[in-house]
Amino acid sequence: MPRPTVILRSIRLPLVVPHFTRWMVLRSLLTWLFVRGAATAGIGAAAAAVGLPPANPLRLNPVAALVVIAIVAVAGTVWARKRNEDTFLLCLGHSRARQLATLLAPVAAAELVMAVVL
Amino acid sequence: MSVLLRADSIAKRYGGRSVLASAYFEAAAGRVTALVGRNGAGKSTLLKIAAGWMAPDAGMVEYRGIRSRRPDPAALARDGLFFLPVDRSILSPPFTLGQHLDAVEARFGRADRAAVLTRLRMAELERVRCAAFSGGERRRAQLAVALLRRPACLLLDEPLRGIDPGDAEEVHAILRELAAGGCAIVLTGHEIPQVLALADSIVWLRDGGARMLGSPAEAAADWRFQKEYLGKVR
Numbered sequence: 001m002p003r004p005t006v007i008l009r010s011i012r013l014p015l016v017v018p019h020f021t022r023w024m025v026l027r028s029l030l031t032w033l034f035v036r037g038a039a040t041a042g043i044g045a046a047a048a049a050v051g052l053p054p055a056n057p058l059r060l061n062p063v064a065a066l067v068v069i070a071i072v073a074v075a076g077t078v079w080a081r082k083r084n085e086d087t088f089l090l091c092l093g094h095s096r097a098r099q100l101a102t103l104l105a106p107v108a109a110a111e112l113v114m115a116v117v118l
Numbered sequence: 119m120s121v122l123l124r125a126d127s128i129a130k131r132y133g134g135r136s137v138l139a140s141a142y143f144e145a146a147a148g149r150v151t152a153l154v155g156r157n158g159a160g161k162s163t164l165l166k167i168a169a170g171w172m173a174p175d176a177g178m179v180e181y182r183g184i185r186s187r188r189p190d191p192a193a194l195a196r197d198g199l200f201f202l203p204v205d206r207s208i209l210s211p212p213f214t215l216g217q218h219l220d221a222v223e224a225r226f227g228r229a230d231r232a233a234v235l236t237r238l239r240m241a242e243l244e245r246v247r248c249a250a251f252s253g254g255e256r257r258r259a260q261l262a263v264a265l266l267r268r269p270a271c272l273l274l275d276e277p278l279r280g281i282d283p284g285d286a287e288e289v290h291a292i293l294r295e296l297a298a299g300g301c302a303i304v305l306t307g308h309e310i311p312q313v314l315a316l317a318d319s320i321v322w323l324r325d326g327g328a329r330m331l332g333s334p335a336e337a338a339a340d341w342r343f344q345k346e347y348l349g350k351v352r
Contacts (some may be wrong), residue, residue: 019217020210088218089169090207091263092225093196 007108013039020085025106030077032107034069059118065111076103077111120300122271123144123199125168125182128177129326130160137163138174139326145271150293152313153306158282158345162204164323165273168304168310169201170194181271198270204279204306206251211249215240215259218248222266234265237292239285253280259288265296272296274305278312290316310348314338322347 043109058113060068080086080099089099123145130138137160145151153161166172168179178185181194193199198235199223202208209218219231229253235241238258251259257280264272277293278286293316297303299300313347314320318338324327324346331337 020215020221064217081341082211083210084207088210088221088263090191091200091208091315092221092268093192095190098192106211117323 004026013088018092020089021102024080024085024102028072028076028103028107029074029077029110032068035071039068040063056118058114060111065115069107072107073100073104076100122182123168124180125164126178126180128167128179130163130167131145131175131177137319138167138323140177141326141328142330143168143304143321143328145273147270147300147302148297149318150297150303150305150316151319151321153304153323153328154310154313156310156344159323160326161181161323162275164321164328165304165306166203167200170307171201171203190194191193196197199273200264200267200269200271202272202273202275202277207248208260209248209251209256213246214245214247215251215262216244218259218263219244221264222263226267229266229268234308237288238262238265239288240299248310249324254282254285257281258285258289261292262308264281264319265292265323269301272304274303276306276307278309279307283309286312 039060040057043060047055047057050099077086077100080089080103086096088094121144125141125143127344128138128141129136137158141160141164143151143153143164153164155161161174162207165187166175167177170179170189170193175190178187179189181189181199181247182197195201209215223231224230232241235244238261240255240258240262243255243259248259257277261277264274272293272320277289278351290312293303293305297318305317314334314337317334320331320334321335322331322340322343329343331340331343
């Protein structure tokens with residue numbers, strides 16, 4: 001029976017590169033927080049303007065959640081390209097699809113948690 | 119002589135302009151192949167296509183016996199091919215050279231990092247952010263990343279551009295050692311004396327095609343190459 005620490009070490013993120021993964025994930029989450037905040041504020045203001053009954057503005061419909069994820073994907077890709085991270089990771093054998101998965105995995109997980117909790 | 123990489127009948131157009139019509143080159147283990155040609159002849163394009171970074175309009179790329187129209191660049195990189203482009207840096211400015219090297223070692227295992235850094239005179243710059251590097255230091259730092267990877271096939275787009283003569287000699291020696299260790303090297307460049315001294319075979323890109331000129335001595339003796347590329351008139 002393997003020890004828990006061994007099991008934990010064997011769990012791998014889509015990209016296992018020191019420094020780079022950490023920053024990509026952090027940037028992704030910060031961008032998501034910003035976009036989510038703007039979407040929430042926008043939905044609340046729009047609902048108040050047209051006199052709709054108050055609803056939970058944190059709760060997005062699936063299409064809106066996908067738009068938020070797409071915005072994070074575009075921003076993350078542009079940022080990675082600007083900082084040459086995409087090129088370096090490609091040289092290390094990490095495909096662009098895998099890089100995108102690293103960017104989007106935490107955001108998709110956060111959206112899922114929001115959908116379940118709210 | 120085992121051929122690791124082969125680009126065959128490659129054609130590429132940018133807009134309405136044909137850059138490559140039917141270009142060919144191959145890279146063999148332990149040999150240095152130089153692609154030379156005038157600006158716009160398609161040297162960088164051909165390297166990018168061979169590395170899978172760009173799709174050709176026609177032609178095939180073969181790496182380690184696997185032929186494809188456009189190979190997956192990440193798969194090639196995992197399989198030992200390393201490409202250093204000239205128009206994009208592979209170094210991320212906010213990170214230090216050491217952090218890049220950590221990433222290479224985490225991915226491909228430990229290598230003789232101290233020796234590589236000492237050889238390239240980068241040991242004291244290991245903890246410096248890449249944003250602070252000069253052009254020449256950036257080229258040497260990228261080479262350090264490539265060497266630490268221990269590639270089976272190394273593609274270098276203008277590796278001698280922007281580095282001083284002393285460093286150029288060191289780069290020359292390092293690439294020769296790498297080739298002696300079995301690495302297939304393909305490079306481009308306009309520094310003809312250095313390129314001829316470094317390469318085992320010369321490929322001249324001209325009018326969209328590739329002429330295999332043979333050894334540097336044979337290339338230097340080719341009257342058309344002399345006249346049209348080197349600008350020498352007999």
